[in-house]
Amino acid sequence: MLHLVGVGLDDKEITEKGLEAIEEAEKVYAEFYTNTETVDLEKVEEKTDSEIEKLPRDKVEREDRIIDSAEEKDTAFLVSGDPLTATTHYDIKHRAEEKGLEVRIVHAPSIFTSIAETGLNVYKFGRTVTLPEDSAPKSVTDYIEKNDEIGLHTLILLDINYRAEKASEKLIDLKEELADRDAVVIERANTDSQKISAGKLENFTEKEMGNPPHCIIIVGSTSHKEDEFLEAYR
Numbered sequence: 001m002l003h004l005v006g007v008g009l010d011d012k013e014i015t016e017k018g019l020e021a022i023e024e025a026e027k028v029y030a031e032f033y034t035n036t037e038t039v040d041l042e043k044v045e046e047k048t049d050s051e052i053e054k055l056p057r058d059k060v061e062r063e064d065r066i067i068d069s070a071e072e073k074d075t076a077f078l079v080s081g082d083p084l085t086a087t088t089h090y091d092i093k094h095r096a097e098e099k100g101l102e103v104r105i106v107h108a109p110s111i112f113t114s115i116a117e118t119g120l121n122v123y124k125f126g127r128t129v130t131l132p133e134d135s136a137p138k139s140v141t142d143y144i145e146k147n148d149e150i151g152l153h154t155l156i157l158l159d160i161n162y163r164a165e166k167a168s169e170k171l172i173d174l175k176e177e178l179a180d181r182d183a184v185v186i187e188r189a190n191t192d193s194q195k196i197s198a199g200k201l202e203n204f205t206e207k208e209m210g211n212p213p214h215c216i217i218i219v220g221s222t223s224h225k226e227d228e229f230l231e232a233y234r
Contacts, residue, residue, distance in 0.1 A: 002070035002096050004083040006108030007039045009190035014044065018106045022048040025076035027069050033057040034088065035080035036160050036213040038191060044078075052078065061088060067096050081110035111215060114189040115155060118196055118217065119229020126152030126220070131170065133162040141175040144218055151221030164214040168204040171216070182219040184233065185209065198233035 003021040007014050007030075014022075022028055028050050030041060041052050059065045069075040077083075077092070083105055084090050096103050116122050126147030129140045140156070147154045158167050164185045172179045179202040187195040187210050195210060201218070222230070 001074050001102045001104065002066065002092075003074075003076040003104045003106060004089060004093060005076050005078050005106040006082040006110070007044070007078050007080060008108040009035075009081055009110065009114065010038055010192070011040050011043060013039075013109050013190065015106060015108060018108065019044075019048055021104065021106050022050050022052075022076050022078070024074060025050070026073040028052045028076045028078065029060075029066060029069070030054050030078035031057070031060055032080060033060075033160070034086045037080070038188070038213070039080065041078075060092070064095075066092055067099065067101070070096060070101050071099065082107050082112070085110050085112060109190055111155070111157070111186075111189055114186065115217065117189075117194075118184050118186065118198075118233065120153050120184070120217065120219065120226055121223070124152055124220065124226075125155055126150070128155045128157060130157045131159070131162070131167050131216075133159040133166075136170055136174055138174065140171070141178070144175075144178070147218075147220060153220040154218040156216040156218065158212070158214055158216070161212045162214070163212060164204055164209050164216055165207065167214070167216060168201050171218075172202060172205065178218065182222075182230075184217040184219060184230070186215050186217070187211075188213060189215070196233045198230045 005018045005021050030052050066077050093103050127143045129143045131140055144154045181201050183201040184198045
């Protein structure tokens with residue numbers, strides 16, 4: 001059996017179901033290649049009396065370590081945030097089920113729920129995009145434009161440890177008109193040191209942010225209430 005367990009974005013966000021799945025598993029793995037490591041795995045090991053092995057991306061995606069383990073023994077795979085917000089994890093679920101394995105999903109808080117703290121309506125977000133640190137794909141601004149056409153906000157996820165200051169510069173380089181757009185930056189979502197800031201995107205290029213992870217929201221059409229809520233973060 002394979003347990004895909006979300007560990008949330010900070011310590012103490014693993015659910016009781018998640019802790020039970022870890023305790024029951026004969027082998028426990030974790031990955032932090034899809035998000036900055038913000039969870040203390042040693043504390044999870046203490047709570048569950050388990051040993052957790054961290055795996056790099058190639059061991060998960062190329063060598064099929066997770067599925068191979070689940071074919072032999074009860075296996076738990078821990079991932080940051082919610083287990084199915086990254087397509088790579090859904091692919092693991094799908095391939096495991098194709099091999100006839102039972103797969104149990106244990107959900108947890110993720111960035112897709114944390115964005116509600118900005119005051120922007122979660123129902124008014126369009127397609128999410130990822131901005132890598134080492135390239136500048138035009139598809140990022142293409143999807144922002146498509147979301148803009150119907151007034152939707154755009155959540156931009158950043159590569160691990162990629163800072164919002166540099167990401168803002170890259171977005172403006174990709175499309176100059178974005179400089180004057182209203183934007184929101186969330187630093188360290190769901191942690192005790194979480195910080196939310198709102199302003200023009202160009203202003204974030206000069207603002208010194210705290211430690212990552214960071215994400216950026218390009219604001220679409222807003223209601224009176226959304227404007228009111230965002231004002232608190234300006």
